[in-house]
Amino acid sequence: MDRRELMKLGTGTVFSGVVASGSAAVPAGVGSRQVEQWTVFEVEAPGPASGNPFVDVTFGARFTQGHRTVDVTGFYDGSGVYRVRFSPDTAGRWSYETTSNARELTGLSGTFECLPAQTGNLGPVGTAHSFHFQYADGTPYFPFGTTCYSYGFVGAPLDQETLENLKAAGFNKVRMCLLPKPLGKLQPVAMPFEQLASASPARAEEASTGGAGKEHFDLARFNPAYFQLVERRIQDLLAANIEADVILFHPYDAWGFKSMGQEADDRYLRYAVARLSAYRNVWWSIANEYDLIKSKSMKDWDRYFRIVAENDPCSRLRSIHHSRVMYDYTKPWCTHASLQAYDFDKSAARRAAWNKPIIYDEIQYEGNISRRWGNLSPQEMTYRFWRAIVNGVYATHGESYMSTDGNPVWSDAGRLHGASPARIAFLHKLLERTGTTGLMAAENPYYLNAGNPGQLYLWYFDYHCAGEYEFPLPETARFKATMIDPWAMTASPVAGTFGGKSKITLSGKPYQAVLFEKV
């Protein structure tokens, strides 16, 4: 756990049973109560442990700064402990007071000082400039993410191996499931709901072969240990500056969690949001391949969005990912589109329809498995990222090389084998180096290109092996040119500067790019 991120107010001390505990980044004793902007301020309090605290006890807090109040829902973390988490977005003095239907959890109050964000803390990511993203401090954020569905619950040592690989590869977002997913011969570290004593151990194999296994669980009782483990993985990502694109529902289910019924679904969502929304790297993906979950209707999906939006005081990014039936991303609760597609040429039409950023979150996987979605060459994966960027959209990586050791392959968790991540990182660094806030695709381009008019142009020739091209640069400025080989990861400056119609000799090789930057 990254202690900078969690300022914990421990139980059993003075101040109405609620105090500030220490924080590595912001050393604070009882009474000092300081927390860094966009980190987590947590109130921990003892409360009822009998009955079913998950449904019987309400708990929350109102956070106040001047005339502004923010109501935050808390949650039961087991063993008689209740928590409410808040991520202050403005520096200065805040106060809080708890509310509950339990007397001992009611009216606990205090104050704390929110200190400005320290170096490296850019705040949460939000949308910006219609089709792009940025951190709350204004720094552009370009999603260059990957997919590790099972990272949150795969357990040691694979979770740490996953994290190390993520960091080394330079990905800055990971799509991860909150509910467990079968892991072949491995088991998830725990189950998210209390297992019924009467039921046999809910092994994935048994539950899946035996049909829906939800009768093995008390869906009204969460297993806090499970969520604590996943939470630590999210904190690890936060410490590594990696966004956690948390998938709330998915169809890859061996235990019946995809079909729990409305009451249990909604309770689960509220619990997840109460636990996780204060982490500034959390994004909400209502589902992966939502349309493969036949037991849920579009009405359900819309309701989930509303529940998440209503219960998340931080308004984290929200989207949903599809298999064949695209969700209507014009709906107001979607902050961006999250597509399973690689027809980037439709991006302009989609932008016009949705007016939101678009992430092609599943563009197939680099790998060699026999499923047709899982055997892109690293070159093809690289070129799809480039096609995305010059179409003014973003893409997400995934990998599925056949496992030789029986462990999950990358897009569940584990170790990267592919050659595309280095190229994806190269493109990512290139974008960052340009200083752009996000590239806008040219309208009906002759060759694919995107940029910022008058400032910056990135041409990508895709499969075209042009031996020369007359670039239609603006007359009004001079530009330096850089030849880019996306696979070789080379960037070679071209001598001279250019403006207006500029014929430049090209290599005649396919999949090359040329960057123009205003001098």
Next chain:
Amino acid sequence: MDRRELMKLGTGTVFSGVVASGSAAVPAGVGSRQVEQWTVFEVEAPGPASGNPFVDVTFGARFTQGHRTVDVTGFYDGSGVYRVRFSPDTAGRWSYETTSNARELTGLSGTFECLPAQTGNLGPVGTAHSFHFQYADGTPYFPFGTTCYSYGFVGAPLDQETLENLKAAGFNKVRMCLLPKPLGKLQPVAMPFEQLASASPARAEEASTGGAGKEHFDLARFNPAYFQLVERRIQDLLAANIEADVILFHPYDAWGFKSMGQEADDRYLRYAVARLSAYRNVWWSIANEYDLIKSKSMKDWDRYFRIVAENDPCSRLRSIHHSRVMYDYTKPWCTHASLQAYDFDKSAARRAAWNKPIIYDEIQYEGNISRRWGNLSPQEMTYRFWRAIVNGVYATHGESYMSTDGNPVWSDAGRLHGASPARIAFLHKLLERTGTTGLMAAENPYYLNAGNPGQLYLWYFDYHCAGEYEFPLPETARFKATMIDPWAMTASPVAGTFGGKSKITLSGKPYQAVLFEKV
């Protein structure tokens, strides 16, 4: 001129001024009058040379075999010479008698013996099995063509160089324009219409910069020398077993021939059909990129089809090629579709709509020019051919490498530089070797494949790098398998035989194929 192909009945001899002259393949003196099935039997007769014979004089002949009569329109070939050409499709005795509005061309009659086709003469190509082609003798014909728009009028030595390259590359169809096209610094060998003495020489540059140049020509008077030259190129193709996909109109015009008006258009079509339809390798392409000729309407295009159909006693194949607006290939006069496209995944829908063979006649060009249609890598061109074949359709090659000598590049005429033709020929030979009459695409395949159910399956993995795959072969037979590398042009037998679900280890390389043939 290939003398086997043209049995000429000379003027100025006995038999009503019409006699049989010799033929290299079928030696025949006056009186023997023998001609090989599907070759050209020509009646040549002297007639009026004054006035305008092209419009004043009608000339034709009725060919009779038993109760069957075939009326054929002749044409004026200049210098007082009239010709009518007939390609007998059945062996046996035929008779003919000419008709004309000129007394000396009326009632010329004779007989000849049509001998069965000799080895190597498979007859004309027609459609077969709904979506495919075959020669009249039943031999399957798989169109593996290319594009040399200017081959017919580029002149020596480029025309012969083109022909030698065509033969060496193994292409069996060539798309060629009948009307001239600007050739950069070269000039077409002649003009198809008589140039007016009052006009300056119709140089392409002048005419094109000066706008429509048709005022330089008498559009009512053809230039027989021009058509004789193009005709020889078609005869050369015939001798090389290459189909001539003759493009009747095109928009690449420097002389106004794309906008001659209805009367001149229709006269030109009748003249072209009268001259050329007897050559069994002729196909009619009403236009290249018809929709780029703004002076013509859809009504015109439909009328052209009807004129060609009505005047062609041989019913040669007919289609039309588009730029952006696809023609309605359901129209009854289209024998097949001729597309400018490479979205082969739409082929099933198109077959369902049109119920005809589909040739993707322009799938961009291998090359390195700066235009985006002209710089495919040879690999990409190769893979497009494979995608076509496993989608149950056909494709046509083109090449446009930058010219260093100022001569036209391949898709006008000249010399091939590319590396895809060898791969295209490899695929062509592979298809022929299987003995198929045409591959049918699998419906909604998991991986692209086409074949003949129970007999033959050709899988193509495209960009998928599968390390293994369980092929869903029929249980009812055993198949031998061959691994095919379309680029390396290798075909490697796999040990054993297969049937039913058959898991086979694959290379994990992209763009590989596997052929299964019934043992």
